[in-house]
Amino acid sequence: NAGVMQNPRHLVRRRGQEARLRCSPMKGHSHVYWYRQLPEEGLKFMVYLQKENIIDESGMPKERFSAEFPKEGPSILRIQQVVRGDSAAYFCASSPLPIREAFFGQGTRLTVV
């Protein structure tokens, strides 16, 4: 059973471009969570999605950030018009139920130049 798959592992974008991060949850998991980790910081909750629904986006900035988890395909975290402060590691986690012990992917390290 493959783990949570995130791609790309590393992403470089120029200021003003769009960043699109993908997350394929573990097989059988319909709950996906996105966290952001700034350098030398802990992970911070961004958004929780179930298939086709955003359940909680309280940790996601209101502007430029959006997330989706379509019926088919991976979950996508989209950052429009990236700025240097968006540089961070973005982790996706998944679970079969809305539980705490979600499994994390390896992350996408976004660098904005």
Place this chain on the structure above:
Amino acid sequence: GQQLNQSPQSMFIQEGEDVSMNCTSSSIFNTWLWYKQEPGEGPVLLIALYKAGELTSNGRLTAQFGITRKDSFLNISASIPSDVGIYFCAGQLEGGGSNYKLTFGKGTLLTVNP
């Protein structure tokens, strides 16, 4: 937002030594989780604690859920070089409606000298 104070920030120890790190908060948590993160990787769950006073082991790792529900500690006995990494505590705040949301500490960087 809610904060978890994790200490120490970093530790340099010799192989074979025991290690202890802890997390404290001013808020009550109903779950404590301990994760390890290696460079370039995602966090891996080590131990999960669900009840105040609970003491749980996973090999050389032992963690406890504090009686006040505001703290937790992790001990690693007889450290080995592969214990190197960043250890995070994470908690789930008491209260309904968000049983999935974790609050993370800033991590303890562990270096083990062979």
